[in-house]
Amino acid sequence: MDLNETIESQSPREPAGLRSGSGLTRLVRGYPRIWAAVVLWLASWAFVSAFSNLARWETGAQYDGMASLCRWDCNWFSSVLQSGYSSAPWPGTGDANWLFHPLLPLLAYPFYHWMSIPAAKSLVLVSKGAFLLSIYAFLLMVRSYLSDVADYFRAGALVAFNPYLIYGHAGYSEPLYFAFLCLAFYFAERKQWLLSGSMGTMVSATRMVGFVFAIPYALFALRGVERENYPRTLATKFLGLLLCPLGTAAYMLYLYLHTGDALAQEHIHLSWVHFPPQNPFALLLVFLAGQHWARLWGLMCLGALVAAIYLFRLRKPEYGVYLLIAVLLSISGGLYGLPRYIWWQPPLLYAIYRWMQRHPSWWVPYIVFTSGMAAFMVVEWFSGHGFVA
């Protein structure tokens, strides 16, 4: 056996049937995870472009390229990118852009300030890039259950054809949050504590709910801790834990220095939704008793809570806890943005993947329904109706 054969035989497990072929085929098939992620990402991009164009043809949507997708919250991120955080609520409206965490505009910064790409386009580019990373990161997260190329595509399609995929292409922070959270879980499972903690930092610098990752991190770290007798490992775990909420902490510190209020994001949220966080279960009942979107979103929340319980049953309490807390926190904040808070949670898609793995006949119908919803959302994105925001 020569050296090449030795390396080949010791290389990480790859699906069967991928070693044949030559040249580009072999190169591409040698990295099925990347290959699947790129193909699905391009398909998702084509999907959004196609239905945006159809919306332009038939509904008069103002779409003339990817920058036109930057609407709603993307405009808020754009204001952060262009002029930074406001030091006080804007006169007249009383609004401020403090609710929008800094990582997305920070990553768009080089595009806008150094390459002179318009702010809207910079944000959309970053979110699209993060969307590719999301698909790849999710494939890493579910890697133990992927045995062939078909599995890679199935798992990746859950992200690529998310019913709320529009947020992955419209300059929102959802794909960034999703990607870093997947990586945080992935590294925590592999006991790479500092990397996991660093990803947790990124998550908490991306969205408000991100700091909650500290709890599943702690659960991961506590697994078998009684058998640990290496102080160095314990210290690494603890350092990783401290890193988890660092993004939020740094942002709060910045807000304190900039506005004099470390909780400015929370206070501005109150002025947006007009009520303090409420009992999520009571609110859920209100949603379910409501009409139209409120009821549908209430049902989605209910489904997500069931998925969280299912994750406990799958012996994934870390995922279950995170999903449970993230969903309950989202509900307690009111209806605004609720479906995207639910559908852009890696543990939810993980639970769906595991369930579908047991019922493979459901793959096509599931993708059909999510894609139908995704197309509807893309067309309505330009409608000016606030339910999409």
Add this chain to the structure above:
Amino acid sequence: MPRFAEAPALAGIDAGAVRRRLWSRISANLWVALALWVGSNLFTYGIANFATWEGAAHYGRMKDLCLWDCRWYQSIVEFGYFHSITEARATHPEHQDWVAVNWPFYPLFPMTASGLRKVFRLSPAGSLVLAGKLELLLAIYAFLLMLSGELETTEDRVRAGSLVAFNPYLIYAHAGYSEPLYFTLIALSFYFARRSRWLAAGAMGGLASATRVTGFLFSISYLMEWLRAQEWRLSWRALDRKAVIGLLLCPLGMALFMLHLRARVGDALAFQQAEISWGRWLGNPISTLILCFQQTRLHWPPVWAVMVIAACLVSLWLFKLGKPEMGTYLALVLLLATSTGYWSVARYIWWQPPFLYAIYRLLRRNAGAWLIYSALAAGMAAFMVLEWFSGHNFVV
């Protein structure tokens, strides 16, 4: 001795096992068809409701989906074929929206709706929508039958059936159009013809020719299947009487419709004359395609032209797959559809069993491609449902 004694018992067991296997296959097809049919209904219901919530539609009941051509079928269900447009308007002054005669709409679909209307006492629009929906169930089942030799697992069946249930133009199956009935009959015609059940194939072909104008073209595919069964040698001495009767049955529906029109309006080709009054007459299909690519301002014609070209390639591929009867049928349908213009050409393509069969063959070995196709098809289906209520005539 024991060997002889066991032989009949073993034969009995085998026959029972075969029967059970056959039944399990039938019931598997039925369950899959039913599940996908429910899914297709839910999909349409969901998107139509979302569109209504956002003010883009007015969907409250099933019959609200009866728009565009369904209204013409409705006129047939209510009043039969017009004698002339002047007489129709004079007799029914409330229908001044009638701008042309309803002769281009073939009779079998409104006949099935009339039956449901009488049984369930539905409104004409409601009966047409319900008929279309029930025929979608049959269409899924018929397509599974057509592919029965190639489907082994439930997953295979679901994927094959979903091509019909979640067709990008699924709206026509839920809106009182004749597409699902036509699809069912053509799929069954191919199914029976492949099994040399000539009378059944001819009967289905005859019904298809009473459903849509392209139905009579199945006669040619029938002939090809028959010749193939005879190993491409036609022996006049050993002519199969059932096969000849089947062949004669193929265009019978259309012939009867022509007779009816002759008796009713004095012109057996009245449906063709009516097409002319609708702005559709036989022309050069190549000119239609060129015209499509020139109509870039209208957006859709170039898209439809690309679909036609893709479908032409698919028909050639069907020959390569050893399915010349399907390839020929698809090619002839495309020829006829494009020779009368580009409107509605998309549904002519997407509601053809040979076209969906080719898609099945193309995708069956690639799970990734299946998912991407399903996503795009479902997206288009959702868009069509959303736009169904828009009043924009690209949906007809």
